[in-house]
Every structure is written in structure tokens, then in C-alpha cells.
Amino acid sequence: MNAYLQRHKILLFFPGILAFYQAYSQAEVDTASAKVNELHEVIVTDQYKRGSVSGKLFTVSEITRKDIDQLAGNNLADILHYQLNIDIVPDARSGRSTVRMFGLDGEYVKILVDNIPLVSDNGYGNNIDITQINLDEVERIEVVEGAMGVLYGDNAVAGVINIVTKKGIEGKWEVTAALQEETVGGEYDWSDKGRHVQSLRIGHNIADGLYVSAGFNRNDFQGFFNDFRGKDYFKTQGNSVSNDGLRGYEWNPKEQLNLTGGLYYTAPRFNVYYKFGYYDETLDIYNHAVNARVEDNTYKITANDTQYRTSRFLHQFYADGKWNSMNYTLALSFQKQERDNEDYVYNVGEQRKQEVTQDITDQSSDLLFSRGMLSRIFPGSEFFDLTVGYELVNQKGYDVSASGHSTNIVENRLENYDVFAAADLNITDRFALYPGLRLNNNSSYNTHWIWGLTAGYKLSDDIDVKGVFGSAYKTPTFPQLFYYFVDANHDVQGNPDLKPEDGLSALVSIEKRSDLEKVRLRHALKGFHFNIKDKISLILVGDDAPGGSFRYMNIDRHRVLGASFENTLYYKNLRAGLGLSYIGIAQELGAEDDSKNDYLFNFTANASVSYTIPSIQTIFTTQFKYNGKQPQYVEQTNDTGETIFVKGEQDAFTWWDASIRKSFLNKTLELTAGARNLLDVVSVNTTAVAGTAHGAPPGTVLLGYGRSFYLKLLYNFKL
Template identity: 30%
Template sequence: MEAISRLTTKAIGMRVVFLFTCLLVLHSGLVAQDSLKSYVMDDIVITGQFESQSASRSVYQVRTIAMERIQSQGANRLQDVLQTELNVRFSQDMALGESSMTLQGLGGQNIKVLIDGMPLITREGTSNSGALNQVDVNNIEKIEIVEGPMSVVYGADALAGVINIITKKPENDKLSLDARVQEESAGSEYGFDKGVHNQSMGAGYTLGKVYTQARLSHNQFYGWQGNAEGRDKQWHPKNQWLTSGLVGFRNDKSNIFYKLDYLDESIQNPGAFYGGEALDQEYMTERFNHQLQGQTRLFDKLSYNGAVSLINFSRRTLTTTVDQETGDVRLALGAGLQDVSSYDGVSLRGTFQYQLSPQWSFQPGYDINLEQGEGGRISADAPWLNDYAFFFSTEYTPTDRISIRPGFRVIKNSVYQAPPAVPSINTKFQLTDNLVLRAAYARGFRAPSLRELYFNFYDASHSIEGNPDLEAELSNSVNGGLSWKVMSTTKSRVDMTLNSFFNAVDNMISYGQKPSNSLITTYINVDKFKTKGLMWNTTYTNKALEVKAGVSYTGRYNQLIGDDSELPEFTWAPEANLVANYQMASAGLTLNVFYKYTGSLPNYEVSTDDTGSEAIRLAKIDGYHMMDFTTSKELFSYLSATLGVRNLLNVTNVNNTSTDTGGAHSTGGARPIGYGRSYFLGLSFNLNK
């Protein structure tokens, strides 16, 4: 099986390399006729840095996704953008209309999601990938992804990495106005009450040292009927309103701003008629996110960055009974059918940056997170969960070719005992003018979240209980990579990176069956879990063409190896991607291709046959290919159009041979991936003066 997986990965990799080479050869003939100079610049990154700097100088390997790519993809949600990235996988909870993400083979609780450097909090105190699709893509300037150990700077939730969503800010002495309208089918379904309908408008203005910005966006998805019958839908309807407002002040030494983000979301789950009645559910989410951030230079060599965020989150479940004959709607009776849960979270974060000399820089900082929840689905004895941390790191650059960044984090948790100190070290070595080696190690600690400890949830598809007896996670992570600047001129550039990673987690928190009742899912500690893998990326950039291609191979620990030593220790899954855009400047036209192969995901499990005998078997989720094609056209000075096909290969479901029922609900059968080949047309207006 491993040999077959290796051959599959090799075949996919060869195809991507072949396609990449063909594009280069084709383009070489086109650019030979272009005598104009273009200058290919490094990305400027800020995540985890002492100060903003070029990505090539950072001790971290940072991937960036620019606003232009998000716009060219015609993205309605962040999942559309991130699902084409290597090492990123999404899964869908069709009952709740939500999605979750893994990075480096680790789940959302080990992925730190930030907005402008502050944690993005989702349902009942979980800071992970569950709220990615509740972010307004129209307000994103760029996304920075740092894979690997970031536990000292951002806490143990950053075990697998950090996704920092950097939002738009008004520029100096400039009025900006923008608007976007996009209409999209859901598969072949489109109409006034079908498909996807998006609208957004924003304005920013700077007057002297004061700047302001406001935005309003609306996303309406009417669901997808698919093969479902009657009122039922395979993908649930979702309605989102997202608003934000910002006001700030800046001068030569300081920049301070206050921002408010508001979300109003409704997900509808219409039921099928049985006995003349249907049970409908609606999940209504409301979130206020207040942020106050400031940066100032105190002295020539000392600066301070600080932020405070306050989040109020509530989720209401409304269950109604619909009479098939009369159409009458009334509140449904029954335990847990009506519920309101709320969550309050406070985060305070600050760092000082001090440059002692060209060789020595220091960064002490603090990170405080307070959270509490209440409601019918949260245990009444749930306390405030408070986490206090102090961290310190220094960067030593004895020469221009060597950077060493050791650090440690001291943690005090209100419920769990943390290690005396969590250390890390990140290094960067400029081996030659064009070859860079990066290597890092970090120790991690993560206390269980409020949801994992005290949240109880029951409906037709879920029976989940929190576990107040959970232990905290401890981890060790190592990653390394080589970056090679193959070619760099004023006209074009070719870069290659080869990265590897290894994560070992003790007491990892996962889903499992409740010992006293196998019909109930709860959270359990897994004694040991590990992931490891390799990832190769190549980027070619020119004035008119940019191509990014890569292959990854990720291994996940087989937890049943203790029961059968002849089983492999890891099960492996390949991935490959290709993102390309070609600009025809004379015609004002851009062509874009977004492709991702997500390889089959194997997993060993214990199954029971008809006689009641148990045996270990290999199950898997089949692999699939996803591809989008879009074209953008400048119509007038301020107006552009984007036309595209999403899910070009028409993927809806993939087969899953698992029979395991130890998760939130049965994991066997078809896995939902998408709602088929869809078409969209968007118009964008942008004015800056």
C-alpha cells in the first residue's frame, strides 16, 4: 500500500512538473518579444517578525496569498482560497453547515487563526479554523501562512502553524471607494431563490493624520438540492451579513486604530416530511469583535506593539415543526431543540522590540486570554478559563548569512498546570547567495478549550458531550527547509523550496466514544499522535506570468500499531497543486487556473463482522481533483469583470470506506466535497484618488 502511494505521488509530481515546464517554455517565446523591464520584489511579511521585512530575510518560511489572487479567484469565502494550498484539507459537517480544516495533518485546534495578529474566536471559545468562512474576503489585504512551531510567540494553538489574515487599511491622503457584485450558480441550480448571490461595498478616507474605513457585505447561498428530494438539501442554505468600521490616527512615530467587526449568520436545515410533519432547524450566529491596536516608537531603538480585543459571540438554535398539509409553523417541543449559548472572550497582547546592535535584537511580550461561556448546552459549572503568558525571544545575527532566534514562553493557566517554560529555536543559514537553510524546534502546551470541557450538543445527527476530565496536550515539533533562488533577473525569477516537518503530540485531544455509553461521542486524550511530511514548491514569476506548483506527502500516525506491530507506523497521503495567472496587458485581460489534487486518505480501524469478531482493516477516503478557471477583464478605468468556472471537474462526493462510528456521527459512506460545476460572473468597482 505504501509503495502504491509513493508511485501515485511520483506520478502526480511528474505531471505537475511537466505542466510547469511546458508553461515556462511557452512563455519564454512570449517574453522574448517584450523589451519592457519588470522588477520582481520579495513579499513583505509581518507575522512573527520583530518588524516587517522581506520574506527572504525571515527565520520563518512564510507563504503569502495576495489580495489580487483572492479577487482573481472570485472567492466568496476563505475556504475557496485556502483549499488550493498544500498541506491544507477541509471536511464538511453537513448537519451544521460548517467546515473544519487540518494543516500538517493536525486539526483546527492546533492551527492559530489570527485577524491582524489577534486570535479569531469561533463557537464556544475555540480559536481555530471553524470560523474561517465567517471572515469577509472583500476586506482582506493578504494572508500569511507560517507552518511549523510558533508556540513561543503565539501559544500552543500554533503547533501546526499560524494563518494571519491581514485586513485592508486606508492609505495616506487617499479616498477609496469599492463595490462588488457577484452572481454564481450552485452546480446547475441558479435563479432568484437559487445559487449564490454576493454584494459588498466599502469606503475609506484619510484626512491628515486621521483615517476611517467602513464596509458592508452580504453573502446569500440558497443551498444545493443535489439528489435530495422534497424540502431537503444536500448543502444547507446560508445567509451572512458582515459589517466593519475602523477609525485610526497615525504620524511619523505612532499608529493606533479601533476596529469593530460584526457578523450575523443564519444556516437553515430544512427537514423532510414524516407523518405529515417536518422538523426544521435554524442556527443563528451573532458576533461582535472589538479591536484596539497601536504601534509606537518609544526611542530610536525601542518600539512597542499592543492590542486588546473583546469578542462577544452568541449562537441560537431555533427548531420548528412544519405541518405538511396546512403549512403552519410552530415551535418544536423536546429537550435541546431550543437553545441560546453565548461566549465572551478578552485577549490582550503586547510586544516590545529593542535593537541593541546590528547583531542583537530582543522581543519581550505578554499574551493574556480570558474566556467564559454560558447557555443550555454549556455545563453550569463551567468556570472562566484564563491563560496568562510571558514570552521572550532574541535574534542574533553574527553575520549577514546567519540568524539564530531562541525564545521561551512562561504560561500560567487557571485550570491546568503548564511546564515551567516552553522553549523554541528558529535558525536561518545563508549557505550561498542563492541557497538558504531554515531549521526550527519548539515545545508546545495546550489546555483544553471551553468547548472540549463543557459543551454538550444533541440533535438528529450529533450526540456530543464535553469532558471536564481532559488532560492538557504537550508537543514537540521540528521543521526544516531549503530555499533555492534558481534564477533572479529584473524580468523574471524562479524559486524552489523543500520543507519537512515532524510533530509529536502527547495526550492529544480527539473525538472518541464515551466509556459508559458508546452511543455518545465525547472528547478523549490520545496517548500519542504524530505527523510528518515533505513539501516541495516552485514559483516562476515574470511581468506577465506567475506559476506556482508543488507536491506534498503527509504521514499520520497509526494509533493501532500497538495492537499489531506488523502494521505501518504511518499512513501517507499525497497532494499536488498548481496556481497560474497570465496577464495580457494590451487587452487588459488576465487568465487564471487554480488546481489541487487531494490524494486518498488511508486510516486503519477496528471493524466488527457479522459474527461479532473484531479485526483491523484499512479504510480510506478517496482522492479527488479540484480545478477553477477564471478570467478577469478591465472594462473601464474603475470597473472590471471576472468570469469563471468553479469546480470545473464537477466533484460532489467521494467514497469513504470507513465503518467507524466513533466520531461525532458515522464517518462511513460518501464524503461531501462540493456542489458540482458552478459558473459565476462578478463586477468590481474601485476608485482611489
């Protein structure tokens, strides 16, 4: 069957189900009692609640709006530091931060906004820069662990982070304005140092069921100097200029602007909304080296600097409701992201931009996305129900820098045409199975089946056991397929012939809830295993270039084995949490016979305490996370030129935050004061880097920008 017929058969699948159900419901005699139908609705509608991940199918932990406010979180990176089994991977030069879950990097974690994947530099949903996700419009954040390929497609291997936005207010008007000032390490002033955040959000109920909102946010990060001296620094020594490498910043300055708008309509059996978003980011990269020459007996001191400007547009339409007794959802989204690159000569002595040497749009991504689902297809059955749906993805883009700055820009396209189904089998009152299957039809690969199975068992009224099993299916990214950077010193290429990764994911959890006289306890024990085959890695394939020729290849195998234990206590106005995690990673680094593939384990612990004093409307919060030593095998070359594998290690480090939040005038005004990174972590030592047979010298990994203090004032007006 050719691709044209395949695509159109898939497009016809969803309307065909609608037609089938209409004929079925007209022919069926409604013999079920109202009582039975009402009970069934309570069970199933929560499974696909609007904008949420199914808590029935998966283990979902929630970060509430209250949690976000207590930490004065402005973007997603501010919030996720303290989550168990999650690490934030920052890049000081580019300003990007990505998520790593269960030791799997951001390519294996899908980021959703209201269940719709967010566009990234050259793809969608994965490897997202989480510093670009503003939290002003967010109602809650759902963190879901385990493979979710049936409902969310390829690359949802380690888990999903779903950001659920606000869709209504109480009353007629709501106006929220906030100012936040924050030091960056010990650096701060009103204009040239620190972090400065301003936001405004307006919501209005135009009529019953009709709501409109608009928002603005500016996050001005002025960079972190640390031991560097800024963009206008140079050093003279005698009659010459000393190029000491101290110009610029440790973390480069970045300014972000967010504009949002939405129109929402809610009726008893029908909900629909349209959302608009615009994001603009300016990142300045200042070269540490300066150039000096003598001209007319004076020094002309310049530097070659770069400015990146990223813009993203988002249009999103969503509808859900009931048709007879069936639930339906429909989501449409168009997103476009571009990055402009301006290279210029900066005159350091005269403190001005002297000459623009290049000004291009070096990266562009377009994403057209649609998903539709039908649930409660068999409302008369207490034993069996079915959810079916489709997902369409059309993404295209190019990356000039990844193509060696070639003038012949090649735009590439990837398309997905998927259908999926998930069954609901209530075997007994205590035991249920939820098998699912997705047919993934990708324009670059053969058709692939993605499977999943959730098993839920209620051991007692307060103990639940859940197992989530599924395919660990991941397709290659745009750079892995199309990257091309070849010059006199480099040879790094993508591989259009790459095949997707696949394997097995398993997560089993046991949750116990205890309600005592004044104390509520929750305990959750989880065990997990990921076995990923044909893992894609950058492999040395030749030595034609001075540094060797590298190409993305399907070679490595990656395994993860671990367990975590989470505990939460509620006592009057106190909430406390304690979590422990032990994760081992085994990776075959290549095809060599002596490659190391045993498990290397890392220990992590987190804790949180929140205490509320209602009489003075004040909340005290502190969070703590210990990240143990991270071992890793690395390739080294011995004296005879042979490749050997040596175990390196990144040192342990600890994050610690604390805050006080006080309300005034019946919560019209709120003041939050706090500190991030109280233990002043900036970098840690590591030996997990390539070296010679005599050992790799300890390097450093930048993790943060030191102990920072913030003050946030929020005004919230409701009518």
C-alpha cells in the same frame, strides 16, 4: 505561590521591562553611529511589522489582494482550497468548513486577524469556521507552517493563518461596490437558488494621517438541492404520504451579513487604530423526514425544522510605535459570539411556520484578549537583541446542546496569563539563531514552558536554509473539557481532568532564488515532523448506554512525517507554480496491543498559471489541486466481538478552477467571470468508516456542491 500572586506578577512584568529600559537608556552613552543604528533598524523592524507574522522567524507564504480578486473570493474557504499542505473540511449540514494542515485538524491551526485570534463557538483562534471570515477588508493572507507557540501561545501547533486587513487608501475618497452572482452546481435563479453576494466599502482620509472606513457585505447561499426537493416537498402514494427522505437540501441554505468600521491614525513614530465588526448568520436546517396525520379527512403534513442564528461582535484596539529607539506594540480585543436555536414545526402542506417548540440561546462565548511586545531593547548591539511580551486571555462560555439541553446552564471559564521572550543572535553575517521561551499559566492546568528555536543560514546570496523547532503544545478545547450529552440512547462526556497535549515540532526549509535575464525562479523544499503525545480522543469506556459510554481521554499518540517541494516561475506577464507534497500520518488508536501505528502516506499536487495581457487589461488564471487517496486505520468488530484494526481508504479527487478578470475605464470597473470545481466533485467513496469483520460498506464523504459558474462586477471610485 497562589494564583492571585502569580497573575499579578505577570501583569507587572511588562511595565517593569519598560521601567528597566528607561533607566538603561538614560544611563547609556550613545556611542553607536547613525549608520549602524539605521542598518540595525532595517534588519529588525521587519521582524514584527504591523499586523504581520515575522518572516524572519518563520516561513511565510502570502496570498495577495490580487490573488483574492482573481478568484472572486468572498470568504476564506474560497481561497484556501489550493494551498499545499492545507485541506478544507466541510460539513454540509452545519455549513461549517474548517482547516486541516499537515493532517492535523483545525484545533491545531490558529486563525488570526491582524495577529489577534478570532473567537469561535467555544474558544478562540482554533477550529474556526472559515466560511464566516469575509475577505472584503483583507489586504493579504499569510500562511505560516510549523509550531509557533512562543509568540502565539498554546494550540499554534501546525501553523498560523494570519489575515491582514487594509488600513489606508491613496487619495481622499475610495468607494468600492460589488455584485456577484454564482450558480450552486447547476442550480440558479435570482431568488431561490444559487449564491448572491453584494458588498460596499467606503474609505475616507479625513486629514493627514487620519483615515476612516466602513463596510457591508451580504452573502446569500440558497443551498444545494442535488437529489433533494426543498423545504415544501412531500410525496403522496395512493391514499397515504410516502416518507421518502427527499425533503430539504444536500447543503443547507445560509445567509451571512458583515458590518465593519474603523478609525486609523498614523504619525511618524506612532500608529493607532480602532476596529469594529458585526457578523450575523442564519442557517436553516430542513428535516428530510415529514410527519403526516389525518385530521378532518385531510392530511396534515408537518416537519420538525431548526434555524440557527449566529452573531458576533468585535472591538479591537491596536497601537505601535517607537519609544526612544525601541519598538512597541499593544493589542486589545473584546469579542462576543452567540448562537440562537429555534426549533419549530413547519406545515409543509400550507408552507408556513406552524409552532415554535424551543427558542433559546444555546451557545455563547466571550473573549477578552491583550498582547503587548517590546523589541529592539538593545539597539546598540549588532550581535544580540531581545523581544519580550505578555499575553492575557479570558474566555468564558456555555453550550446548551453540549450539556444535553439541560435547563441548568453552567458557564465555564478559561484564563491564560503568559509572558514570553525571543532573542536575536547574529552569530555571523550568514548564521543567526532566534531562541524563544514562553511561560504559559492556564487557570485549569499547571504552569507550562513553551519553547521554540529558529535557525537561519544563508548558504549563498540566493540560497537560504531555515529550521523551525518547538513545542507542539495544545490545551483541551471547551467541548473536550465540558461536553455532556447523556440520555436514554447516548452517553458522551467531556473530561475536566484532561491534561494538555505536548510533543515536538520540526520544520526545515531550503529556498533558492534564481534571477535570469527574463526569468525569475523560486524553489522551496521543506521537510517536517510532528510528534504529539497524550493526544485527546473520544474513547469507549463502558457499555451502559445502548451505544456505549464515551469520554474524552488522553490516550493516543499522533505523528506526522512529510516533505513538500514548491516551485514558482515569473516570465514577463506569466506567473506559474507547481507544488508536490507527501505526508504520512501514524496514530495509535488506543491502548490495545494490536493497534496500528505505522505511517500511512498521502500524495498531493497543486499547480497554478496566471497570464496578464496589459494591452486589454485582462488576467487569465487557473488553479489545480490533486488530492491522492487517503488511507486510515479504523476500528471494527469481528465475529467474536473483538476489536480489530483494518485499513480503509478515501478515494482521490481533484479541484480545478479558472477565471478571467478584465478592467475597464482605468480600473474603475472590473468584471470577473469564472468557474469553480470544473471537474464537478460532489462526494467521494470511502471505506475509512467503522464496520464489522466482514468489512465496512463503502460510504461517501461530501466535499463540494458541483461545478459552479460566477460573474462579479466591481466598481472602484477614487478621488
